Amino acid sequence: MKTTTLQGIAKPATVALAVALLAACGSKDEQLDQAATQETTTADSGFDTGSADANRQPAQPQPAPVDPDAALREQRTLYFAFDSAELDSESVKVVRAHGRYLLANPGIRIRLEGHTDERGTREYNVALGERRAKSVERVMLLQGVARSQLSAISYGEENPVDLGHTESAWAKNRRVEIQYR
Amino acid sequence: MMFKRLFVSRPVIAVLGLLLATASHADLRIRIDGGAVGAKPIAIVPFVNNTGSQLDTDVTKVIGDDLQRSGLFEPLPEDAMIARPAGPGDVKFQNWRAVEVDHLVIGSVNVRPGGGHVVRFHLFDVYKAEQLIAFDVPTDSRSGGLRSAAHRVADYIYEEVTGIPGVFDTQIAYVTVEGKGPSRQFRLVVADADGYAPKTVVNSSEPLLSPAWSPDFRKLAYVAFEDGLTSIYVHELATGQAQKLVSKRGHNGAPSWSPDGREIVASLSHQGSADIYRVNVANGKLTRLTDSSAIDTEPDWSPDGSDILFTSDRGGKPQIYIIPASGGRATRVSFEGKSNSRGRYSADGKQIALVNYDDQGYRIGVLDLDSRQTNILSRGPLDESPSFAPNGAVLIYARQTANGGELATVTSDGRVRQRLSQTGSVREPAWSPYLK
Incomplete structure (x- = not known):
């Protein structure tokens, strides 16, 4: 790992914080939990170590570095407008946070899984979901993330998270899921 | 005319094939919605x-x-x-x-x-x-x-x-989905045109899409997902043998056969965005037909072999375009409503069944290539996958109900509709050619 020089900065306490935060958020993705934990120990150490978050940890004897991307990276689903693959500015921030993490951790790979709502024809929707996944991929490639760390696939409308036929169900289904491998 | 009234007054339910103990799952149940007036x-x-x-x-x-x-x-x-x-x-x-x-x-x-x-x-x-x-x-x-x-x-x-050949002795292929979440079971099924005697051709825990009959009625091309990756398969019905025809990076989808059965036209995205390719069935050799940054998908080969229609959003929204099968300039042919997609030629090549989208949702329409008029045949709001019967007089399509997907047919004049329902969700119908 090229980030060995940073390891001296990371404190075990930081790891505990990251784990605690993730656990509190009820994350289901163990792999990502581990990945995020690992990241805290290795990446982006240049940020203010005296962050206010330190006081949320009564057990800590001293301040620890906080990764400002951690909260953004907890968002692993990006949503889209109907028949659109455009990322809004909030989604771009999320994507870039994941991108920074991948830049700092070249050994980690993710899968970008595009999905659509049930409207429109099935094959078109597979292509639309792929276009969504690729628009996320493009942001990361522009950040300098290696192509080998990324794969963009699409399930079209085949794997909805909400089986309803309402606007709110459709909004939940138009998405790209960022999956750490 | 007492008998006429007898038939028009309410839908007729025909439960078919309940005696067929060997069927792998329930047969389609047919209900006639349209009146028998005339x-x-x-x-x-x-x-x-x-x-x-x-x-x-x-x-x-x-x-x-x-x-x-x-x-x-x-x-x-x-x-x-x-x-x-x-x-x-x-x-x-x-x-x-x-x-x-x-x-x-x-x-x-x-x-x-x-x-x-x-x-x-x-x-x-x-x-x-x-x-x-x-x-x-x-x-x-x-x-x-x-x-x-x-x-x-x-x-x-x-x-x-x-004066029109009948299609009662033909078959339909379709995809069924049972279960939810990770226990979903997808089946590619072939049944008689009346829904009787369904036979499972392919089983998968991941989605199956886009079955397409070969013109000689012996093979089905289809798309299978495997851990998020898609491949186009060619399945020989008599032997049950499946050949993985195309499995490139990106999506490999939307197969449709050439009239001579030697090639498949498909949408592949290994070069970036989805484009239309001809694929030689014997050796897998590719010939690229479109090269746009737009989505080009859902191709269908014209019955005389000269043209290929496809869906593209190169103009902003999905519309139907036609390109010479040898390549060249694509011409937009659909203009009604907000968008049109998933076209399928009629057997005489003069009409295109498609999915028309407007304020009333997604409905099945038939576009007449001479008059450029689109006749809307279904009620929506989430109808898709139209396919002509080989005689051109009837179309089969998929619709969405509160209980999942089901198949329906409509005569090409829009006069008579039938619903073919069964337990579980049914989708992606494709009407076979005439048996030979």
Whole structure:
């Protein structure tokens, strides 16, 4: 790992914080939990170590570095407008946070899984979901993330998270899921 | 016209194939929604069983159900039969004029020397008081047996009266989904056109898409997901052998056969965005036909082989375009509503069935290539995957209900609709070509 020089900065306490935060958020993705934990120990150490978050940890004897991307990276689903693959500015921030993490951790790979709502024809929707996944991929490639760390696939409308036929169900289904491998 | 009212007043439910114990899952249940107004009254006298043994198929009922579901015929109820002539010499036309039927069918099931059965039938024009056709239809080695022979009798009658070949002895392919979440089970199924005798061709825990019949009726191309990756397979129905035809980076989808069966046209995205390619079935060689940054997908080869239609959003929203099969400039042909997609040529190449999207949702339309008019045939709001029957008179498509997807058919004039429902969700229908 090229980030060995940073390891001296990371404190075990930081790891505990990251784990605690993730656990509190009820994350289901163990792999990502581990990945995020690992990241805290290795990446982006240049940020203010005296962050206010330190006081949320009564057990800590001293301040620890906080990764400002951690909260953004907890968002692993990006949503889209109907028949659109455009990322809004909030989604771009999320994507870039994941991108920074991948830049700092070249050994980690993710899968970008595009999905659509049930409207429109099935094959078109597979292509639309792929276009969504690729628009996320493009942001990361522009950040300098290696192509080998990324794969963009699409399930079209085949794997909805909400089986309803309402606007709110459709909004939940138009998405790209960022999956750490 | 008491009989007409009898049929128009409420939907008729025909439960088919419940006796077929070997079916892997429930058969499709057919419900006729459209009225039979203007349908031709026909009397089908119960066929005489000359075999001396119990038959596994009610030939009379199969013929009557076929003709009724076409929307063009209105069979006389059996309890209204005023006579049961066994042979042509027994027919008294004035009896049948009295019950106002235009046509009369009589027949019998006989032992075929050497094995199997022969279904003999006579079709009469009641008002002209003459026989129109009479045939001996043998059962063949195909699994359909007597049932298939009965479909062929219905095809003869349909064609003689309407001038259009019947499609009762054809098949449909479709995809079923059972279960939810990770326990979902996808099946590619082939059944008779009336939904009878479904056979599972492919089983998968991941989505199956886009079945497409080869023109010789022997193979199905389809798309299978495997851990998020897609491949186009060619499945030979007789042997059950599957060949992975295309499995490149990105999506490999939307297969449709060339009229000579040697090539498949498909949408592949390994070069970036989805584009249209010809794929040689024997060696997998690719010929690229479109090169746009837009989505180009859902191609279909014209019956004369000269053109290929496809869906593209190169103009902003999905629309139907046509490109020469040898490559060249694509021409947009659909303009009605907000968007149009998933086109399929009619057998004469003059019409395109498509999914039209406007304020009333996604509905099945037929675009006439001469007049450029689109005739909307279904009610929406989430209809898709239209496919013409080989005679062009009926289309099958998928619709969404509160209980999941189901199949439906509509006559190409929009007059008669049927719903084919079953437990579980059904989608992606494709009507076979004529059996050869």
